């Protein structure tokens with residue numbers, strides 16, 4: 618374990634950027650305490666505890682940090698090995714940073730909006746994403762609030778049928794882009810970099826959606842989930858209307 622560092626990580630169970638940061642902490646053998654928040658409460662608790670309205674947030678002594686990329690940069694400063702970025706002089710340095718930015722700013726929202734329309738149709742599935750989280754309230758007490766939680770999350774994430782349909786239509790070309798990065802070795806190395814964790818955590822979450830999983834399975838993109846423990850959560854196949862789903866193609870891993 619890394620000596621002298623014992624941060625607290627604030628997460629939402631099932632959150633993909635939180636999974637990315639947790640994987641980075643484990644990779645660097647940093648001992649940390651995880652605080653599981655309830656959906657939507659991060660907007661109130663976050664600014665007080667760690668300085669922002671979203672998860673992941675991190676606190677270490679007096680230092681407060683919010684945002685998966687900011688936390689990754691700080692983790693590299695705190696514990697250099699293994700590094701999450703190539704050396705600054707390396708040709709891949711800027712490209713990994715750019716893939717990470719795209720993973721955060723573009724890809725991260727895709728499963729959020731698709732999940733939210735699934736949750737609106739089947740609010741009880743939200744509970745499956747809690748996995749082994751230590752929630753601040755008993756699950757039985759939270760269950761009646763799940764339909765309202767689904768509506769609030771969809772509102773917050775601007776998720777609706779049209780947005781989810783557009784996300785599904787765009788997904789094959791986004792996966793092609795990721796497959797290309799894996800094929801050229803920018804992503805998918807033996808040791809994950811920051812972009813592997815950012816993009817891989819999103820792929821892993823997308824693969825919990827039964828209707829979306831066949832679009833990813835067999836692609837090089839799917840190999841990025843190996844940096845993470847198995848995901849909790851499932852929206853069963855058949856929840857999304859079949860006419861929303863792009864055709865699947867047969868993909869073979871790049872040589």
Ligand SMILES: N[C@@H](CCC(=O)N[C@@H](CS)C(=O)NCC(=O)O)C(=O)O
Nearest residue numbers: 632633634659670671672673684685
């Ligand atoms: N893109 C940022 C923000 C992450 C983010 O939006 N997290 C979601 C949960 S996956 C959240 O906290 N949403 C609540 C909100 O947007 O207020 C990051 O990677 O840290």
